[in-house]
Amino acid sequence: xxxxxxxxxxxxxxxxxxxxxxxxxxxxxxxxxxxxxxxxxxxxxxxxxxxxxxxxxxxxxxxxxxxxxxxxxxxxxxxxxxxxxxxxxxxxxxxxxxxxxxxxxxxxxxxxxxxxxxxxxxxxxxxxxxxxxxxxxxxxxxxxxxxxxxxxxxxxxxxxxxxxxxxxxxxxxxxxxxxxxxxxxxxxxxxxxxxxxxxxxxxxxxxxxxxxxxxxxxxxxxxxxxxxxxxxxxxxxxxxxxxxxxxxxxxxxxxxxxxxxxxxxxxxx
Ligand SMILES: *[C@@H]1O[C@H](CO)[C@@H](O)[C@H](O)[C@H]1NC(C)=O
Ligand SMILES: *[C@@H]1O[C@H](CO)[C@@H](O)[C@H](O)[C@H]1NC(C)=O
Numbered sequence: 001x002x003x004x005x006x007x008x009x010x011x012x013x014x015x016x017x018x019x020x021x022x023x024x025x026x027x028x029x030x031x032x033x034x035x036x037x038x039x040x041x042x043x044x045x046x047x048x049x050x051x052x053x054x055x056x057x058x059x060x061x062x063x064x065x066x067x068x069x070x071x072x073x074x075x076x077x078x079x080x081x082x083x084x085x086x087x088x089x090x091x092x093x094x095x096x097x098x099x100x101x102x103x104x105x106x107x108x109x110x111x112x113x114x115x116x117x118x119x120x121x122x123x124x125x126x127x128x129x130x131x132x133x134x135x136x137x138x139x140x141x142x143x144x145x146x147x148x149x150x151x152x153x154x155x156x157x158x159x160x161x162x163x164x165x166x167x168x169x170x171x172x173x174x175x176x177x178x179x180x181x182x183x184x185x186x187x188x189x190x191x192x193x194x195x196x197x198x199x200x201x202x203x204x205x206x207x208x209x210x211x212x213x214x215x216x217x218x219x220x221x222x223x224x225x226x227x228x229x230x231x232x233x234x235x236x237x238x239x240x241x242x243x244x245x246x247x248x249x250x251x252x253x254x255x256x257x258x259x260x261x262x263x264x265x266x267x268x269x
Contacts, residue, residue: 083162089142
């Protein structure tokens with residue numbers, strides 16, 4: 001319950017800088033974190049904690065729909081109006097095991113926030129299915145680090161990161177708003193985002209069925225201690241199987257589609 005309350009107050013009260021330092025603080029001390037999850041010793045044989053960098057990925061719902069092979073599988077729940085969490089991925093962690101099962105009861109404390117900020121946008125995939133997939137594919141590998149070493153801590157940390165990396169706000173403040181008419185240049189977007197998310201970020205686009213480049217995702221590089229950027233070069237994770245994303249073109253421009261709940265698949269037809 002303490003964690004829940006502190007998360008709540010963080011979401012409501014604190015400045016971004018304080019949020020990030022809280023996330024960082026979660027990495028230090030807290031030997032008793034192990035009480036909440038399976039002891040690290042049990043997993044350490046199968047999980048070399050070899051990674052140095054994390055990628056925190058946020059997705060833009062209107063663009064995400066365009067990234068699906070079968071676009072009609074996309075749904076945008078009515079409550080969704082902003083950037084969503086896709087995942088927090090240790091880089092170059094080889095296959096995670098599915099040796100640490102996750103149950104909805106593990107993350108019930110934050111379920112309400114996850115539903116709002118980390119919903120599934122795929123019709124056939126429930127929210128929990130999405131979270132479970134992310135935990136099993138990435139979370140278990142991340143769990144060798146203090147502060148990420150249980151499902152609850154992993155998801156709580158992701159929520160705090162999402163709160164800290166408030167793309168919506170900096171984009172709006174920087175005059176970058178969703179539009180069907182006005183495409184943006186990569187340099188314009190980077191000028192606004194880099195101070196928050198660092199210059200090692202990746203701005204990702206997909207090509208829609210009218211051959212337009214459409215912004216759908218942002219990858220933020222983090223060190224193990226959650227500071228922005230990562231000095232190591234093990235960035236490339238490979239592509240997410242369901243997604244056909246690529247870096248947005250550095251020449252030319254791309255679209256930042258508005259979210260249209262009534263026509264999620266064709267917001268700009
Ligand atoms: C796409 O998804 C829809 C809805 O589930 C399904 O009816 C259709 O057959 C799928 N199309 C392809 C090409 O898989
Ligand atoms: C975080 O880790 C990076 C890379 O290892 C290091 O350069 C930096 O000083 C660390 N920052 C803090 C606040 O510990």
